[in-house]
Amino acid sequence: MASRKPVRWHIAVFLAPAVLVYTALMIIPLFGTLAQSLMNEDAAGVRVFVGLQNFATLFGDALWSDAFWNALGNNTWFFVIHMLVQNPIGIALAAILSTPRLRMAAFYRTAIFIPTILSFVIVGFVWKLILSPIWGIAPGMLDAVGLKSLFAPWLGKEEYALTTLALVSVWQFVGIPMMLIYAALLSIPDEVIEAAEMDGITGWSQFWKIKLPLILPAIGIISILTFVGNFNAFDLIYVAQGALAGPDFSTDILGTFLYRTFFGFQLQLGDPYMGSAIAGAMFGIILVGVCIYLFGIQTRLRRYQF
Amino acid sequence: MSARASTGRTIAAHAVLLTYTLIALFPVFVIVINSFKSRKAIFADPLALPVPGNFDWVGYETVLKQGDFFLYFQNSLIVTCASLFFVLLFGAMAAFALSEYRFRGNTLMGLYLALGIMIPIRLGTVAILELMVASGLVNTLTALILVYTAQGLPLAVFILAEFMKSVSHDLKNAGRIDGLSEYRIFFTLVLPLVRPAMATVAVFTMIPIWNDLWFPLILAPAEHTKTVTLGAQVFIGQFVTNWNAVLAALSLAIVPVLVLYLIFSRQLIRGITAGAVK
Numbered sequence: 237m238a239s240r241k242p243v244r245w246h247i248a249v250f251l252a253p254a255v256l257v258y259t260a261l262m263i264i265p266l267f268g269t270l271a272q273s274l275m276n277e278d279a280a281g282v283r284v285f286v287g288l289q290n291f292a293t294l295f296g297d298a299l300w301s302d303a304f305w306n307a308l309g310n311n312t313w314f315f316v317i318h319m320l321v322q323n324p325i326g327i328a329l330a331a332i333l334s335t336p337r338l339r340m341a342a343f344y345r346t347a348i349f350i351p352t353i354l355s356f357v358i359v360g361f362v363w364k365l366i367l368s369p370i371w372g373i374a375p376g377m378l379d380a381v382g383l384k385s386l387f388a389p390w391l392g393k394e395e396y397a398l399t400t401l402a403l404v405s406v407w408q409f410v411g412i413p414m415m416l417i418y419a420a421l422l423s424i425p426d427e428v429i430e431a432a433e434m435d436g437i438t439g440w441s442q443f444w445k446i447k448l449p450l451i452l453p454a455i456g457i458i459s460i461l462t463f464v465g466n467f468n469a470f471d472l473i474y475v476a477q478g479a480l481a482g483p484d485f486s487t488d489i490l491g492t493f494l495y496r497t498f499f500g501f502q503l504q505l506g507d508p509y510m511g512s513a514i515a516g517a518m519f520g521i522i523l524v525g526v527c528i529y530l531f532g533i534q535t536r537l538r539r540y541q542f
Numbered sequence: 543m544s545a546r547a548s549t550g551r552t553i554a555a556h557a558v559l560l561t562y563t564l565i566a567l568f569p570v571f572v573i574v575i576n577s578f579k580s581r582k583a584i585f586a587d588p589l590a591l592p593v594p595g596n597f598d599w600v601g602y603e604t605v606l607k608q609g610d611f612f613l614y615f616q617n618s619l620i621v622t623c624a625s626l627f628f629v630l631l632f633g634a635m636a637a638f639a640l641s642e643y644r645f646r647g648n649t650l651m652g653l654y655l656a657l658g659i660m661i662p663i664r665l666g667t668v669a670i671l672e673l674m675v676a677s678g679l680v681n682t683l684t685a686l687i688l689v690y691t692a693q694g695l696p697l698a699v700f701i702l703a704e705f706m707k708s709v710s711h712d713l714k715n716a717g718r719i720d721g722l723s724e725y726r727i728f729f730t731l732v733l734p735l736v737r738p739a740m741a742t743v744a745v746f747t748m749i750p751i752w753n754d755l756w757f758p759l760i761l762a763p764a765e766h767t768k769t770v771t772l773g774a775q776v777f778i779g780q781f782v783t784n785w786n787a788v789l790a791a792l793s794l795a796i797v798p799v800l801v802l803y804l805i806f807s808r809q810l811i812r813g814i815t816a817g818a819v820k
Contacts, residue, residue, distance in 0.1 A: 244643065244645070246723075246724040246725065247639050247643050247645055249635075249725075250635040250636060250638055250639035250728070251635070251636050251639045251640075251651065253628075253631075253632040253635060253636075254632040254633060254635060254636035254655070254695050254699060255636065255651070255654075255655070257628070257632060257688065257691050257692050257695065258655060258658065258692050258695050258696070260673075260692070261663070261666075261670065261673075261688055261689055261691075261692035262658050262663050262666060262692045262693070263654075263657075263658075264666075264669070264673075265663075265666030265667075265668075265669035265670040265673060266661065266663075266665060266666040266669070268666065268668075268669030268672075268673075269665060269666050269667070269668045269669045272668060272669065325562075328558075329558075329559070329562060332555045332558055332559060333559065335551075335552070335555055338552070338555060338556075339556075340556075340559075343563075344559040344560075344562075344563055346804070346807045347563045347566055347567055348559075348562055348563055348566045349807070349810075350566055350567065350570065350800070350803065351566050351569075351570075353749055353753075353799055353800075353803045354570075354753070354796060354799060355752070355753030355754075355755070355771045355795070355799070356753065356755060357753075357755060357771050357774050357775045357778075357795065358774070358792055358795050358796055361778055361788065361792055362569045362570070362573050362792060363569065365573070365785075365788070365789075366569055366572065371584070371585065371588060371785075372585070372588060373572060373588050373589070376588065376589075407565070407566070407569075410566075411566075439551075460660075464660060464662065468662040468664055468665075470664070470755075470756055471754075471755045471756065474755065475755070475775060491664075494667075498667070498668060499760075508668055508672075511668050512668045512669075515665045515666070515667070515668060518665055519661070519665050522660070522661065522662070522665075523661070526660045526661075
């Protein structure tokens with residue numbers, strides 16, 4: 237049509253509420269926080285622009301950088317455990333669940349997903365109680381299989397606490413990779429599987445050679461979801477170990493570090509500027525991860541159209 | 543493949559799945575059964591079922607007397623339902639605008655709204671708190687509803703726009719010829735057709751809101767605005783040595799979510815599996 241259309245106000249009306257709420261509470265605060273990370277107060281308590289000073293302090297000044305690198309290292313380990321334990325278990329469960337004509341598949345699916353819907357508060361305390369040396373459940377069960385000597389108060393030991401909490405988080409979220417991979421496996425057309433069987437490829441080799449390449453995009457998605465979720469985690473550590481992420485900061489991750497810095501703890505006052513700098517660092521880490529996924533991984537994955 | 547080998551494989555599959563189901567459900571099971579037992583029985587035999595000999599309500603009595611759980615529950619319900627309503631309404635409207643009309647900046651607007659799927663809203667907490675302090679919304683449920691609406695919108699718009707693209711154009715054009723306004727077309731023709739997708743989005747939006755601890759802790763920690771999640775966290779922190787009360791509080795926090803999940807699990811699972819196929 238060549239004639240100029242009148243202004244279509246209804247488009248604006250449809251878009252306005254969502255765009256306004258989203259911009260006001262998500263985009264502006266996000267950039268506000270990033271801007272604030274470049275500010276600080278001078279001696280008179282006036283807000284001044286300091287450039288990247290806060291980040292230099294965060295990465296280089298021993299007073300801050302020790303805690304920051306510790307949190308970043310712990311967070312990375314937290315993520316590694318998820319990638320090495322949660323996602324393989326999820327994929328394995330999905331592969332078994334998608335066996336054709338498996339009975340009770342719906343029951344297993346529903347049951348295994350239950351931990352995922354529980355809040356961190358419940359999950360944190362439930363495991364704290366179960367692993368507690370006072371209450372005999374974990375030592376009692378190990379005793380029943382003759383391994384009592386293996387028991388240790390895992391959450392209280394510096395060398396085990398972080399790994400234990402990461403495994404608790406794995407227990408909680410294994411349902412998500414399971415479901416996504418399960419869906420991807422179901423979407424593989426029967427003809428492909430039948431053709432593989434005609435060629436004599438069955439069982440394990442069928443999974444490795446035929447199905448796995450076809451579900452790689454789904455594995456990419458669960459990896460980036462895990463990454464964003466892990467580098468943004470806070471609740472489980474806070475519930476199980478408190479804001480101090482004990483013992484001796486051995487379970488401190490970026491989320492708890494941000495919370496402590498921003499709100500202060502014990503005798504230290506909260507610092508919104510350094511808090512913003514930590515949020516800015518987290519933003520950078522997540523952005524880099526998402527970009528690596530979008531441009532480095534997703535575009536190289538071969539997608540098959542059926 | 544011989545029949546026997548396949549039977550063996552089926553048994554192995556069931557064994558693995560059953561084992562993992564036990565791992566998934568065992569902790570929840572232990573907490574719930576022990577919440578009905580006396581303090582002595584909790585420690586003497588943690589794995590025993592509650593029977594008349596060791597049965598005790600004392601944990602639940604403490605929780606109901608000490609914690610204001612009805613208020614917390616009400617707060618959670620208000621926050622979750624109101625946020626859900628706004629996410630679905632605003633999200634569907636924006637999704638309709640993006641999927642139905644061609645206008646300048648359409649793709650850009652879509653990308654702008656999708657940004658929030660990957661970047662967590664928590665990173666803006668510092669500025670959100672300042673905003674809420676400035677507008678006097680700290681310690682109100684409104685603050686939480688606003689934040690959760692913003693948090694839920696990106697994914698809602700993304701999923702609903704995908705579904706709305708599949709609504710037949712003939713139907714909408716027939717409506718236009720009959721003189722329906724664009725608003726009527728949206729509310730009376732399109733919305734009823736995407737109801738299944740709305741239900742899926744609802745479940746996805748609801749769970750993180752109900753379970754969130756971060757924003758209630760920061761924006762609304764006052765006694766009269768505590769949500770169930772925060773209330774349970776604080777209560778358990780105070781009663782940490784009263785095992786009966788802790789176990790009862792945990793059970794009370796688990797059961798409503800579990801019941802809702804069992805009602806909606808089909809919807810949720812269908813939603814995840816449908817979304818992932820794309």
